[in-house]
Amino acid sequence: MSALLTARDLSVQFTVRADGRKVSFDAVRGVDLSVSAGETLGIVGESGCGKSTLARALMGLVPLRTGSIDWQERPLVRGGKAVAPWPRSAMQMIFQDPLASLNPRMTVAKLIAEPLTEHAAHLSADEQRALVIETMRRVGLREDMLNRYPHEFSGGQCQRIGIARALVCGPKLLICDEPVSALDVSIRAQIVNLLMELQRELGLALVFIAHDLAVLRHMADRVMVMYLGRSVEVADKRDLYERPQHPYTQMLLACAPVPDPVIARSRRVQLKSIELPSPLVKLPGCAFQARCAYAEPQCSETLPRLRTNTKNRSVACHLESVTMTASSRDFPDCP
Amino acid sequence: MSLHAALGDTAPTQTRVPPAVAGRSPLQDAWRRFLRHRSAVVSLCILLVMLLACVVGPWLLPHRFDTTDWDALSLPPSWSNGHWLGTDELGRDVLARTLTGGRVSLMVGALGAAAATLLGVAWGATAGFLGGRIDNAMMRVVDMLYAIPYLLIAILVITLFGRDFYLVVLVITAFSWMDMARIVRGQTLALRSREYVEAAHAIGVPTRRIILRHIVPNLLGVVVVYTAVIVPGVMLSESVLSFLGLGVQEPMTSWGVLIQEGANVMEATPWLLLGPAAFLSLTLMCGNYLGDGLRDAFDPR
Amino acid sequence: MMHSTPDNARSVLNVSDLCVTFDTPDGPVAAVDGLTFDLMRGKTLGIVGESGSGKSQSVLAMLGLLPAYARVGGSVCFEGRNLLRLPQAQLAEVRGRRMAMIFQDPMTALNPYLTVARQMTEVLAHHRGMAHGEARRASLAALDRVQIPDAARRIDLYPHEFSGGMRQRVMIAMALLCGPDVLIADEPTTALDVTVQAQILALLRSLQKDDAMAMILITHDLGVVAESCDDVIVMYAGRMMERAGVYGLFDGPSHPYTRGLLGAVPRLDRAEGALHSIPGVPPDMRRVAPGCPFAPRCGQAGDRCLTHVPAFEAQPDGAARACHVATADLVRWAA
Numbered sequence: 001m002s003a004l005l006t007a008r009d010l011s012v013q014f015t016v017r018a019d020g021r022k023v024s025f026d027a028v029r030g031v032d033l034s035v036s037a038g039e040t041l042g043i044v045g046e047s048g049c050g051k052s053t054l055a056r057a058l059m060g061l062v063p064l065r066t067g068s069i070d071w072q073e074r075p076l077v078r079g080g081k082a083v084a085p086w087p088r089s090a091m092q093m094i095f096q097d098p099l100a101s102l103n104p105r106m107t108v109a110k111l112i113a114e115p116l117t118e119h120a121a122h123l124s125a126d127e128q129r130a131l132v133i134e135t136m137r138r139v140g141l142r143e144d145m146l147n148r149y150p151h152e153f154s155g156g157q158c159q160r161i162g163i164a165r166a167l168v169c170g171p172k173l174l175i176c177d178e179p180v181s182a183l184d185v186s187i188r189a190q191i192v193n194l195l196m197e198l199q200r201e202l203g204l205a206l207v208f209i210a211h212d213l214a215v216l217r218h219m220a221d222r223v224m225v226m227y228l229g230r231s232v233e234v235a236d237k238r239d240l241y242e243r244p245q246h247p248y249t250q251m252l253l254a255c256a257p258v259p260d261p262v263i264a265r266s267r268r269v270q271l272k273s274i275e276l277p278s279p280l281v282k283l284p285g286c287a288f289q290a291r292c293a294y295a296e297p298q299c300s301e302t303l304p305r306l307r308t309n310t311k312n313r314s315v316a317c318h319l320e321s322v323t324m325t326a327s328s329r330d331f332p333d334c335p
Numbered sequence: 336m337s338l339h340a341a342l343g344d345t346a347p348t349q350t351r352v353p354p355a356v357a358g359r360s361p362l363q364d365a366w367r368r369f370l371r372h373r374s375a376v377v378s379l380c381i382l383l384v385m386l387l388a389c390v391v392g393p394w395l396l397p398h399r400f401d402t403t404d405w406d407a408l409s410l411p412p413s414w415s416n417g418h419w420l421g422t423d424e425l426g427r428d429v430l431a432r433t434l435t436g437g438r439v440s441l442m443v444g445a446l447g448a449a450a451a452t453l454l455g456v457a458w459g460a461t462a463g464f465l466g467g468r469i470d471n472a473m474m475r476v477v478d479m480l481y482a483i484p485y486l487l488i489a490i491l492v493i494t495l496f497g498r499d500f501y502l503v504v505l506v507i508t509a510f511s512w513m514d515m516a517r518i519v520r521g522q523t524l525a526l527r528s529r530e531y532v533e534a535a536h537a538i539g540v541p542t543r544r545i546i547l548r549h550i551v552p553n554l555l556g557v558v559v560v561y562t563a564v565i566v567p568g569v570m571l572s573e574s575v576l577s578f579l580g581l582g583v584q585e586p587m588t589s590w591g592v593l594i595q596e597g598a599n600v601m602e603a604t605p606w607l608l609l610g611p612a613a614f615l616s617l618t619l620m621c622g623n624y625l626g627d628g629l630r631d632a633f634d635p636r
Numbered sequence: 637m638m639h640s641t642p643d644n645a646r647s648v649l650n651v652s653d654l655c656v657t658f659d660t661p662d663g664p665v666a667a668v669d670g671l672t673f674d675l676m677r678g679k680t681l682g683i684v685g686e687s688g689s690g691k692s693q694s695v696l697a698m699l700g701l702l703p704a705y706a707r708v709g710g711s712v713c714f715e716g717r718n719l720l721r722l723p724q725a726q727l728a729e730v731r732g733r734r735m736a737m738i739f740q741d742p743m744t745a746l747n748p749y750l751t752v753a754r755q756m757t758e759v760l761a762h763h764r765g766m767a768h769g770e771a772r773r774a775s776l777a778a779l780d781r782v783q784i785p786d787a788a789r790r791i792d793l794y795p796h797e798f799s800g801g802m803r804q805r806v807m808i809a810m811a812l813l814c815g816p817d818v819l820i821a822d823e824p825t826t827a828l829d830v831t832v833q834a835q836i837l838a839l840l841r842s843l844q845k846d847d848a849m850a851m852i853l854i855t856h857d858l859g860v861v862a863e864s865c866d867d868v869i870v871m872y873a874g875r876m877m878e879r880a881g882v883y884g885l886f887d888g889p890s891h892p893y894t895r896g897l898l899g900a901v902p903r904l905d906r907a908e909g910a911l912h913s914i915p916g917v918p919p920d921m922r923r924v925a926p927g928c929p930f931a932p933r934c935g936q937a938g939d940r941c942l943t944h945v946p947a948f949e950a951q952p953d954g955a956a957r958a959c960h961v962a963t964a965d966l967v968r969w970a971a
Contacts, residue, residue, distance in 0.1 A: 104553070114538055
């Protein structure tokens, strides 16, 4: 399976005002990733890990400081600058807040047709309308919604409108920035199922960003874990969930809520109240060392590079194999 | 798992959902909210009646605004002789003069507000959208204009170039557009970072079309509200200029001119002042209530 | 649950048939209808539901925090007095001192213009008449209790200088200053990262154990319920659907909605496959159909379900539910 999208060494820099001075930091640092046709890459991390920024960088919505991107094995970005026109009709995005991502003054018909007016202007108005209706049917929207406005719909329906808008041009890659985080539990399942079904039907590649590991368990083929702008572990789904190697991945899995009181109460998560270090303070070494139970002196001195152990598995950690005690799922105290 | 079952909305149980409410655009929603504001609705009606009266009234009244009647000099208001607001020292009917003057005042208000709005929106939206140094430069121009004493310049210009109707409108407009520019710029800045603008970028919509399709229509609320506030301001400016003797010239008259003439003879013949003053005050007050109502209609928070 | 408690467990709060109706321009909207429960000392009651279920409105009503256009009926008995009928002065005594509340977003609950020290000492001065020095010492002790590191320095900072997790701890500390008998937590961890959420939930559990405090935990996250709650009420469209002990609820839910919710939640430890979603959308509370509010989305609704609202009745095993379909006839639960 050839790679649809390949990215190397992506970095995105932000400049903020802190204590009256301008400070720059990298929201995304040196991230590599690749997605193949028909597969789902999950990206997971907590707030401030840079996953949303990474999504926007892949869509060409934020400028890159460094990095190269190949699209369908042809160069798209070199040294952080675009060297070819961005494949807008082939790469589309779905956003976290379904209602906010729709212009409140446009009808559903106009919203879904907007990509067509940009990329398929050669189609007649009737052809465009037919395509819009067909796409709406595919995502579960009724035709009588055509002339209504976003605020008249629920969150789940608005997200369907967003999905229809993203699909109408027949893209190959869909980047989903936490598309179900703002939805109710019962609606979340509908949208997740819809995306999985559409992927099967249309052979889409998905980059699915989430902070909820459980959703990725269902949806993703491979998962990338991010921490403070860096990619710390990339693995096939089964490997990641059953044999997580990076200490941060293990911590995430240990803390993720499980809807089963027996399991939830049998694991004891002992965590000191350590705050997330500020991304503005540039420390040498591993970004995770302050919270890591296994930290050694070398962790605070040198940055661990992402090492690929076996095919499809990479970990950025100095320690060879950090295995979790599988039975009690205790997480040891932080130093 | 069939596609049918996965697509929640088209599941078989959907037929039991109660019938859908008819579609309502944000504009219709705003209209509904506006209608609930009684004072604003009443103000709107009064203003419409006022407009009608000023446009059509002078033709319907028995007396013309510039017909002098030496037999009816300085008469107080009376029902019987047809001079409902009295006559002035030349025997001209005050009501007819007031309505005719209203035409000029309202026209100045409308033209001035329209020009100020167009200029303010164009300036503000461009500055807000482009951002950075251009935004800075454009807003400094606005700041400088605020610093210039408007009345001084108005007096200078009109004294030098004469009391032409369009010149008066121009001078007033030149100093009325800055508020609108600031507000539109602020709103544009806020809209620029909205998710649907980001989505438009993601789709590949070019910048020009993003401004026209996504930014400008969502400025509508703010612009409508502020236009309703600019109109009374412009009319007041015109009245002030007229009061200083710098407004429109004879034979045209405006409320400001009438008020100035009436103020001179206030003690002897107060009705010459009261008529136009009442009309102007009423218009300004209704304009403000209308502005309030529009603001609540477009921004219910 | 209520009928089988031993005699030495006291009930601290008795809510009976709580109803909240809002007078909106579109007509009266019944946000809460018939909420009934007894809260036991030292226990945590979880109220779980999606948006529109009325879970937040019900606790706001209990503390008298709803706007004037809300009509509240029923009774909320605390220490023999009905809080809903109490005059403002006496209710203010109870609120903050005997019953405290923490919210989802600490930034809006804390005054951004006052230091934390000032806000905390103010509470103590008002409710317990402490002098400044004593109040400051007590505040420092409270911050230590919630494990805020370096409390002596941090207490003089402003709320925006704390991270999200720290702010939530500050809010918990403030809520516990007067040693309340009941703590109401309205989605306290929804806006927090997973690792911080685990810490906060653990903290709440330990504090509750130390003080034998009763807690009402409102959430939409079933994982949080499984981890922290002893008893659970499931709400939908303002009504109670099911009330049970936490183990019983997850082991064998006796309401179609609960079953649907549990099926729709993605599991971290489960094999992949599509999620069992609940079809349809939550109802529009302004146009409420007759009969059971869940009937339009229920796969097992019969004719009676569409016309008659099911009564909330106790079951032989101690749970309670509102459903016309007999437990034995419910679709076999595959956990």
